[in-house]
Structures are given as structure tokens and as C-alpha cells.
Amino acid sequence: MISSQAARREPSGHPALEAQNLSVSFGGLNALQGFSFQLGYQQIGGLIGPNGAGKTTCFNLLTNLYQPTEGNIKLFGHEIKGAPSYHLFRWGLGRTFQNIRLFHRMTVLENVLVTQPNSSFFRTNHQHRKEALDLLDFFHLADQAEKKAGSLPYGAQRRLEIARALAGNPGVLLLDEPAAGMNPSETSQLAEQIKEIRNRFQVSILLIEHDMHLVMGVCDYLWVLNFGHQIAQGTPMEIQRNPAVIEAYLGRKERSEC
Amino acid sequence: MNHLWRKKKFFLGGLFTLLLFVLMHSLIQSGLVSRHIQSLSVPVGLNMILALSLFLLVGMLGELSLGHAGFMSIGAYAGGLFSKAMVQVIPVWIRFPLALCVGALVAALLALLLSVPVFRLKGDYLAIVTLAFGEIVRSLVINLPFTGGAAGLKGIPKDTSFSFLYWIVVFTIWLTMWIYSSKIGLEWRAIRDNAIAAEACGIPVVSRKRTAFVVTASLAGVAGVLYSHHYSILTAEVFGFNRSIEVLVMVVLGGLESAIATAVSAFFLTIAPEMLRFLNQYRMLIYSLVLIIVMIGRNTQWEKPKWFQQRRENA
Numbered sequence: 001m002i003s004s005q006a007a008r009r010e011p012s013g014h015p016a017l018e019a020q021n022l023s024v025s026f027g028g029l030n031a032l033q034g035f036s037f038q039l040g041y042q043q044i045g046g047l048i049g050p051n052g053a054g055k056t057t058c059f060n061l062l063t064n065l066y067q068p069t070e071g072n073i074k075l076f077g078h079e080i081k082g083a084p085s086y087h088l089f090r091w092g093l094g095r096t097f098q099n100i101r102l103f104h105r106m107t108v109l110e111n112v113l114v115t116q117p118n119s120s121f122f123r124t125n126h127q128h129r130k131e132a133l134d135l136l137d138f139f140h141l142a143d144q145a146e147k148k149a150g151s152l153p154y155g156a157q158r159r160l161e162i163a164r165a166l167a168g169n170p171g172v173l174l175l176d177e178p179a180a181g182m183n184p185s186e187t188s189q190l191a192e193q194i195k196e197i198r199n200r201f202q203v204s205i206l207l208i209e210h211d212m213h214l215v216m217g218v219c220d221y222l223w224v225l226n227f228g229h230q231i232a233q234g235t236p237m238e239i240q241r242n243p244a245v246i247e248a249y250l251g252r253k254e255r256s257e258c
Numbered sequence: 259m260n261h262l263w264r265k266k267k268f269f270l271g272g273l274f275t276l277l278l279f280v281l282m283h284s285l286i287q288s289g290l291v292s293r294h295i296q297s298l299s300v301p302v303g304l305n306m307i308l309a310l311s312l313f314l315l316v317g318m319l320g321e322l323s324l325g326h327a328g329f330m331s332i333g334a335y336a337g338g339l340f341s342k343a344m345v346q347v348i349p350v351w352i353r354f355p356l357a358l359c360v361g362a363l364v365a366a367l368l369a370l371l372l373s374v375p376v377f378r379l380k381g382d383y384l385a386i387v388t389l390a391f392g393e394i395v396r397s398l399v400i401n402l403p404f405t406g407g408a409a410g411l412k413g414i415p416k417d418t419s420f421s422f423l424y425w426i427v428v429f430t431i432w433l434t435m436w437i438y439s440s441k442i443g444l445e446w447r448a449i450r451d452n453a454i455a456a457e458a459c460g461i462p463v464v465s466r467k468r469t470a471f472v473v474t475a476s477l478a479g480v481a482g483v484l485y486s487h488h489y490s491i492l493t494a495e496v497f498g499f500n501r502s503i504e505v506l507v508m509v510v511l512g513g514l515e516s517a518i519a520t521a522v523s524a525f526f527l528t529i530a531p532e533m534l535r536f537l538n539q540y541r542m543l544i545y546s547l548v549l550i551i552v553m554i555g556r557n558t559q560w561e562k563p564k565w566f567q568q569r570r571e572n573a
Binding site: 063065084085086087088089090094095097101102103104105106110111113114115117164165168 | 441444445447448450451452454455456457458459460461462463515
């Protein structure tokens with residue numbers, strides 16, 4: 001068990017999040033096969049690959065929405081396989097969703113209040129509201145705190161989802177396509193914000209993203225998946241030059257055309 | 259400033275309830291209110307409690323229950339049998355609060371039992387199971403040896419009074435509002451909006467659903483105890499499917515978002531059939547028409563009045 005919040009803030013020698021030989025198959029389809037990775041303390045990792053490569057499946061395994069057929073997952077060195085989803089959040093694993101899943105009929109402020117771990121069972125007091133408003137302020141949402149979450153524009157909803165995950169004071173944050181549906185200026189803003197989040201909240205971040213500009217600009221390390229297999233890993237510079245990655249994204253050059 | 263505004267609101271609300279109580283009580287004592295209107299206060303109060311308790315489940319948790327009257331029935335019979343047995347033993351001022359507790363506890367216990375299998379189901383299936391539960395309770399009450407059968411349970415002491423009813427209604431309203439903005443209320447509403455996200459945000463969904471179900475049932479049990487101790491006679495038919503639906507209509511009309519709106523909706527839907535009595539045989543027809551019109555009106559987006567918005571900003 002991961003007992004104290006403080007334990008997550010110290011580099012303990014363990015990677016923040018680690019998976020070994022992670023595999024899952026649905027019927028006959030091997031959605032993910034033998035995927036291993038280590039996300040370092042306060043590192044920003046990227047998980048990329050073409051559509052259907054198994055990226056979101058990997059996230060769903062990490063948050064125990066699916067059960068892996070093989071392999072194990074460690075959060076700060078603790079095995080988390082088989083624990084219910086809601087325990088993982090309390091142990092410091094926050095996530096966002098590819099298709100936004102906000103509590104849309106609750107206000108922006110309530111969306112953040114509900115995930116605060118230290119607020120008592122019955123009451124949300126003044127202090128908690130202040131903390132929540134500070135967090136919203138960081139995401140430029142404080143002036144819309146009393147609005148219904150569902151009425152926010154798309155980009156703001158994405159930011160709120162990140163804020164909600166951060167309200168739980170996580171050590172690891174999983175972002176599933178945070179820039180999906182954003183315009184270029186919003187995306188570059190987001191890139192800055194992701195780095196700021198890492199520094200200010202001292203979290204390790206693993207993100208899935210199709211926007212290569214964002215991925216290459218933000219991530220310290222990348223893993224590339226294709227058809228459930230890992231085909232490459234390395235720093236963004238290495239990945240850009242990797243022939244297997246280029247092939248997966250652009251297709252193989254036909255010999256006859258040469 | 260927000261907490262100051264809250265305190266002020268709490269104080270004003272308390273003052274208002276107290277004044278209303280004094281007003282209504284003195285009107286009844288002085289005999290200015292006709293017996294007919296006086297007798298209306300009981301169904302109004304009961305429906306308010308029932309609607310508010312169902313609001314916790316339908317409005318806040320987002321789960322549909324069609325067997326709400328079943329829990330009321332359980333509370334009514336449990337409390338009624340208790341008081342009947344204890345009528346010579348315990349003085350009235352302890353007996354009635356105890357009966358309330360008994361009714362609430364028995365209803366809560368059965369809800370807890372039912373909640374174990376029931377929350378493996380979702381949506382329509384939950385509605386069907388609760389519907390079946392209501393029917394099972396009804397037929398059990400008719401066939402069990404100690405409930406008086408189809409003839410009904412007679413001779414329950416008339417322990418309740420207007421004051422009791424009034425303050426229990428006030429307590430229910432306060433409790434519902436308090437739950438709404440408390441942590442557990444936030445968690446229930448999060449589950450209603452998106453169960454998968456709620457689970458991923460650290461909320462134990464199934465266990466929270468069980469809590470909601472038990473709280474709802476025990477409040478319905480309280481309403482049942484009040485019913486049995488006012489009318490002093492109980493028959494199974496009173497707590498049929500129709501009653502569950504009536505209460506559900508009040509909750510849905512109340513907008514599923516606010517406790518006060520639910521209470522107001524329960525108030526008007528209870529007195530509406532009485533107000534329309536002069537229409538004789540067209541009464542239920544007009545009642546249905548009014549219901550349809552109000553439902554359409556409710557689903558239209560209304561702007562909040564300007565003064566209201568300004569006040570919120572100033573506070």
C-alpha cells in the first residue's frame with residue numbers, strides 16, 4: 001500500500017510507473033502484447049502510434065478498467081494489479097479520457113471539489129473551496145467556477161478534466177489525447193501548461209497524443225506502438241529518425257518505385 | 259464571502275420556517291382554517307418527505323426506483339406494529355420517536371439487503387427489480403399473519419400531530435439540501451453524470467449507491483410511520499404501484515436538481531387535485547393537462563431574473 005502523500009513526492013528509487021510484459025487480448029485479437037515501460041520520477045513520457053495501436057487499451061489496463069491477461073503494473077514500486085479503479089486514484093494515479101468524461105451537470109468548482117482526497121466525508125469547507133479555486137485559477141477557469149461543466153467550450157472542458165485529476169493530488173497523471181480537437185494556438189498553450197503542471201505539481205506524466213508537434217516538444221521519452229507491439233522507444237530525436245516508426249506512420253517504400 | 263452568504267441564508271431560512279410554523283399553528287388552533295384544509299396538510303407533508311427521499315435516489319444518484327411505496331409500506335407497518343404493541347408500556351412522547359426509528363431502521367435494513375443484488379444491475383433493470391420489490395411487499399403484507407391481511411391493520415395509536423409532521427418535513431428538507439452540497443452528495447452526482455469517470459476519480463461507485471439506497475429507504479420509512487400514526491388504519495392497497503409513480507412524477511416535475519423545487523412540486527401536485535374538485539368528472543382530465551403543460555414549461559430554458567443574478571454576484 002502507498003500510505004502517505006509525501007511518499008510520492010520523494011524519489012524512492014522506484015520508477016513512478018512501471019509495466020512489465022503487459023498483454024491483453026479480446027477474443028482472438030491481441031490488443032497489446034508484451035509491452036514494457038518505465039516512467040521515471042517527474043518524467044513526461046509519450047505513448048504514440050497509429051490508430052488502433054493499443055494506446056488507450058494500455059491506459060485502460062493501467063487504471064484497471066481492463067484486466068491484463070499477462071504482465072504486471074507497479075505504481076511507485078507497488079503492484080497494483082487487481083485493485084479496484086477507485087483505489088488507484090487514491091494511491092496517486094490520475095487520468096483523463098479521450099472522449100471527455102466530465103461531471104457535466106455539476107458546476108466547474110464541484111467537479112474539482114469532488115475529487116479532493118482530504119475533504120471530509122460530509123462537508124466541503126471554506127479551505128477546500130479556496131484550494132479548488134486556486135487550482136482552477138491555474139487552468140484559467142476560476143472565473144467560470146459557478147458555471148455548469150457541460151456548458152464550457154471544448155478546450156476549457158479538456159483543461160477542467162486535467163484539473164479534476166490534479167485535485168486528487170496524484171503522483172502520476174495519464175493524459176489521453178489532451179490536445180484532441182484543439183486549434184494550433186490552444187495546442188501550443190497546452191504544451192507549455194503540461195510542462196508547468198509537471199514542475200508545479202511534481203507529477204510524472206504519461207500522455208497519448210497524435211499531434212507530433214506537441215509530443216516532440218513536450219516529452220522526455222517516447223514509446224511507439226503498432227498493432228499492439230512496441231516497435232520503438234527513445235528520446236524524441238531518436239524516434240524521429242527511427243526507420244520502423246517512419247514505416248508505421250507513412251508506410252513502406254515500394255522497391256519498384258526506387 | 260461565500261461562507262458568509264451561506265450563513266445568512268441558513269439564518270433566514272430558519273427564521274422563515276419558525277414564523278411559518280407559528281402562523282400555521284395558530285391558524286389551526288384558532289379554528290380559522292377549515293377541517294378540509296387541515297386534513298390536507300397530512301398528505302402534503304407526507305408527499306414532500308417521500309418526494310425528497312426519492313429525489314436523493316433519482317435526482318442525485320440518477321438511478322430510477324419504481325418501488326418507493328414499498329419502503330413506505332415497510333416503515334408504516336413496522337412502526338404501526340411497534341406502537342400497537344407498546345401502547346400500554348411506553349408513554350407517547352417516547353413511543354412515537356421510537357416508532358419513527360423502528361420504521362426507518364426496518365426499511366433501511368431491507369434496503370441494505372436488497373441493495374446487495376440490485377446494484378449489479380443498471381438503468382431499466384434496476385427499475386424493474388424495484389417495481390417487483392414493491393409488489394412483493396404488497397402481497398406479503400396481505401398474506402402475512404400479523405399484518406391484518408386484506409382487512410387492514412387497525413388500532414394504531416394516533417400519536418402524530420401537526421407539529422411533529424411539520425418539523426419532520428423541515429428536517430427532511432434541510433437534510434436533503436445539506437446532503438446535496440456535502441461531499442457524499444457531490445459523489446452521488448458525479449456517479450449520476452459519469453460512473454466510469456467517477457470510479458477513475460476515486461469514488462467507490464457501488465458502495466456509494468448502496469448508501470444512497472439505504473438513506474432513501476429509511477426516509478420513506480419515516481413517511482410510512484407518520485402515515486400509520488395519523489390514519490391509525492393501514493391497508494396494503496395504499497402503498498401500491500400508483501403511489502410510487504405519483505411520487506416519481508413529483509420528483510421529475512421538481513427538476514431533479516434542487517431539493518426546494520422538489521418540495522414545492524410535491525406541494526402543488528398534492529393540492530392540485532383538491533383545487534380542481536369543482537370540475538367534477540373532468541378533474542383528472544384537467545389535472546393531466548396541467549401536468550403536461552407544466553412539464554413542457556419546465557423543459558423550456560428560462561432566464562434567471564436580473565435581481566437574482568446581481569444578488570449572487572454581490573454575495
